[in-house]
Amino acid sequence: MAGEKKSAAPLRHYLLCPVCLRTQDSLSCHLRRVCMKDKTPPQILEVVEKAKKDVCDLLKNGRAFSYAVLKQIVSSPNPLKGLIEELKNHHLFVTGVPPPLPIGNPRLVTETLSECPGEAPGETEPSDVESCGSNELFQCRQEKTYTKDKMVKAKDLGILKKHSADHPLLKRFADYLKNDYENAKYQQEVDTVSRYLYFADPTEPSLKFVNDREKLRDFLGQQAKAGYKAQTSGNYIKCLKRFLEFHLTRTGLRQDDRELYNKCTLYLSFLTSSQSVLSKQASKEIVQKRHALLFDKSQPTPRECLAVLDKSEGDLVKIMNQLDDSSSSSLSRTECIFVLYYLEAIVILRHCQRPCVVQNMKVKEWLERKHADDDSIVFVKDHKTAAHFVVSIVLSKKEEAWFEKYYTKVRPQLLAGERKPPAKVQRPPGEQPGCTEGI
Numbered sequence: 001m002a003g004e005k006k007s008a009a010p011l012r013h014y015l016l017c018p019v020c021l022r023t024q025d026s027l028s029c030h031l032r033r034v035c036m037k038d039k040t041p042p043q044i045l046e047v048v049e050k051a052k053k054d055v056c057d058l059l060k061n062g063r064a065f066s067y068a069v070l071k072q073i074v075s076s077p078n079p080l081k082g083l084i085e086e087l088k089n090h091h092l093f094v095t096g097v098p099p100p101l102p103i104g105n106p107r108l109v110t111e112t113l114s115e116c117p118g119e120a121p122g123e124t125e126p127s128d129v130e131s132c133g134s135n136e137l138f139q140c141r142q143e144k145t146y147t148k149d150k151m152v153k154a155k156d157l158g159i160l161k162k163h164s165a166d167h168p169l170l171k172r173f174a175d176y177l178k179n180d181y182e183n184a185k186y187q188q189e190v191d192t193v194s195r196y197l198y199f200a201d202p203t204e205p206s207l208k209f210v211n212d213r214e215k216l217r218d219f220l221g222q223q224a225k226a227g228y229k230a231q232t233s234g235n236y237i238k239c240l241k242r243f244l245e246f247h248l249t250r251t252g253l254r255q256d257d258r259e260l261y262n263k264c265t266l267y268l269s270f271l272t273s274s275q276s277v278l279s280k281q282a283s284k285e286i287v288q289k290r291h292a293l294l295f296d297k298s299q300p301t302p303r304e305c306l307a308v309l310d311k312s313e314g315d316l317v318k319i320m321n322q323l324d325d326s327s328s329s330s331l332s333r334t335e336c337i338f339v340l341y342y343l344e345a346i347v348i349l350r351h352c353q354r355p356c357v358v359q360n361m362k363v364k365e366w367l368e369r370k371h372a373d374d375d376s377i378v379f380v381k382d383h384k385t386a387a388h389f390v391v392s393i394v395l396s397k398k399e400e401a402w403f404e405k406y407y408t409k410v411r412p413q414l415l416a417g418e419r420k421p422p423a424k425v426q427r428p429p430g431e432q433p434g435c436t437e438g439i
């Protein structure tokens with residue numbers, strides 16, 4: 001009846017579900033039953049509390065928009081994106097955002113990216129033991145120059161020379177790594193040990209180095225002079241430890257030479273303590289480097305990095321659409337390469353992975369990807385930080401579809417082109433690509 005006022009129902013704030021972006025009269029119920037079914041009560045509570053805070057903030061501060069800010073956004077190169085972000089700052093969300101409009105020239109992007117292919121594994125000597133745990137995202141050219149300089153210095157300081165790998169002492173160690181550790185890069189580890197053995201005694205590789213702790217300090221000092229990072233030195237020690245462990249456990253040293261055996265045991269603990277000092281130093285270096293990167297004006301901002309992807313997405317979609325059209329499913333080499341670079345850029349720029357992850361991602365890992373809701377997750381095991389964790393790349397539905405097309409339609413064309421160079425050859429349907437490494 002007109003004029004009759006209902007005062008019984010309390011005024012409820014509808015809270016926004018951050019997962020489905022719909023407002024809910026009881027967010028906690030909704031999350032428990034629908035959007036966060038597999039999460040724990042404390043996790044749900046946290047989301048609810050955040051949603052409450054956001055809605056209060058919206059009521060308190062979010063209802064007015066500054067004309068000056070809007071004007072600035074509207075006159076920017078990508079006004080829609082700016083508006084969406086501004087709304088987000090006010091805890092307001094836009095749903096159904098289409099892919100950004102295509103602007104820009106694919107050739108430009110291809111050239112820029114092709115200068116930056118990432119580092120080839122084991123390309124330069126020190127990198128074989130240099131675990132890239134620093135996680136910096138953009139280090140292509142600078143890093144290379146840096147490595148080169150370091151190599152020259154290291155050579156001058158005489159810390160790169162090594163004994164012949166044919167020496168029985170090194171050969172047996174190589175077999176041990178190959179068989180017991182199934183270490184595919186065992187030779188690098190043998191070389192690392194060999195360099196230290198040479199530094200300790202250039203005449204012949206032997207276990208006598210355990211008699212001289214000062215020598216190790218010298219060696220680490222020279223490495224520091226050459227600009228080696230603590231992490232690299234730490235890896236040298238790791239290899240030396242393994243070398244000693246091999247002699248302590250897999251040879252007749254204990255019976256043959258008890259005194260040397262005891263010395264090796266003591267030296268092993270000396271290495272462990274040196275290692276822990278270095279690892280603390282390494283963490284500091286990593287933090288320093290990240291800190292420096294944050295304040296380095298010449299480094300692109302995350303937004304600038306993503307701009308590359310946004311600008312060329314239209315061109316990618318065009319090429320992808322060509323693949324749907326069966327009459328013109330053969331792409332030019334430039335188009336294939338463009339798709340390849342774009343997908344690499346997704347992994348590196350959007351998913352913040354190191355270039356070596358792109359290089360080591362295997363077809364098998366792609367095929368074994370897991371599906372979770374709308375996303376798919378690719379696990380990459382073999383990358384330079386493999387000692388610490390498996391990299392997981394969470395691809396959106398859209399990205400997954402692109403990768404799927406790449407693997408089924410673009411990659412076979414690329415591989416066919418590599419085998420039969422100049423002619424435009426199309427791979428017969430159903431033929432499997434041979435190579436299984438890298439994207």
Ligand SMILES: [Zn+2]
Nearest residue numbers: 017019020035
């Ligand atoms: Zn929801």
